[in-house]
Structures are given as structure tokens and as C-alpha cells.
Amino acid sequence: MDSFDFSCIVGRVITGVQHIKPSQWSFTVQPSLGIGVExxxxxxxxxRIAISSEDHLQQYGLPASIDAASIATNLLASRPVIRIEVRESTADLLLEFEGYLRLEVIPFSTGYESWNIFGPSGFHVVAQGGGQLCIRREPMT
Incomplete structure (x- = not known):
């Protein structure tokens, strides 16, 4: 697996989580980074599991459907990342935050891209099917 120094995310805060139909999620990382998840x-x-993508729009006998994006934003918005790990053989993306929170992005496909991290300096890391990483470091034109 090609390597990338993910430590640039340490100290940053996820300021928003958005669901983009049908199955895409966007995690806004300040300043100027993004994590796309599929x-x-x-x-x-x-x-313990506080919320997951699988909970989104489920009602589970509650008065209203669950808005996983809103709950995730509320959980993560004020807590900086203190550690990041990408598992080499599976490309699982694990972010630990202050206050004992952990975001786990778990690829399940051997063929589809699972997540990507991108920034304004032109770097773009894509978790491809089967757990491979594709890393691009050049500025986009």
C-alpha cells in the first residue's frame, strides 16, 4: 500500500456531517479538508455505538425518524481529532476524538470505492475496493 501521512488531520475538528442521497456522506473537516464516505x-x-449510517431515517418506535447526520455533527463538532489510523489490509478509517469518541469508516466492497479524503493543496486519498489506497499529491488544475 502506498503511504500517506494522515497526521495532517490530527487537531482538526469535524464541523458538519451531511447525507447526500442515496448513499453518500460528507464529513467537513476544518480547516479546508473533507472526507467523503460511501x-x-x-x-x-x-x-458503545452512539449512531451509525445504518440508523439514518430509521424510526425504531420513536416519535420521529433519526437524523444520523445531525446527531453525528452534534457529537463531533467541538472535539478535535487526537489520532487517526488507516488499517493497511482493509483501508478501515479510524478517527479518535477528545472525549472518548471514535469514528469508524468500514469498507465492505471488493469493487467500489469506500471513502476519500481531499484538501485544497491537491492531495486526494481514495480507499478503493478491496482495501487498496490510491494517493494523489499534485494540485488539481
Whole structure:
């Protein structure tokens, strides 16, 4: 696997999570980074599942459907990333935040892209099917 130094995300804060139909998610990382996700994700709070992409729009007997994007934004918005890991063989993306929160992005496909991280300086990292990373470091024109 080609390597990329993901430490540029440490200290940053996710300021918003958005669901883009049908199955895309956007995590806005300040300043000037983004994480696009097209696979299941979940947020753990002190080791327990607090919310996941699978919960979005489910009602589970509640008065209203769950807005996973809003809940994820509320959980993550004020907490900086303290550690990031990308598992080499699977491209699982794991971000740990202050306050015992953890975002886990779990690729499930051998063929489809699962997530990508991009920034204004031109770097773009894509988790391809099967757990491979494709890393581009040149500015986009």
C-alpha cells in the first residue's frame, strides 16, 4: 500500500456531517479538508455505538425518524481529532476524538470505492475496493 501521512488531520475538528442521497456522506473537516464516505460508518462513545449510517431515517418506535447526520455533527463538532489510523489490509478509517469518541469508516466492497479524503493543496486519498489506497499529491488544475 502506498503511504500517506494522515497526521495532517490530527487537531482538526469535524464541523458538519451531511447525507447526500442515496448513499453518500460528507464529513467537513476544518480547516479546508473533507472526507467523503460511501460505505457504513459508526460513531462510538466510550466504546458503545452512539449512531451509525445504518440508523439514518430509521424510526425504531420513536416519535420521529433519526437524523444520523445531525446527531453525528452534534457529537463531533467541538472535539478535535487526537489520532487517526488507516488499517493497511482493509483501508478501515479510524478517527479518535477528545472525549472518548471514535469514528469508524468500514469498507465492505471488493469493487467500489469506500471513502476519500481531499484538501485544497491537491492531495486526494481514495480507499478503493478491496482495501487498496490510491494517493494523489499534485494540485488539481
Amino acid at each position: 460505505c457504513p460508518w459508526r460513531i462510538l462513545d466510550a466504546g
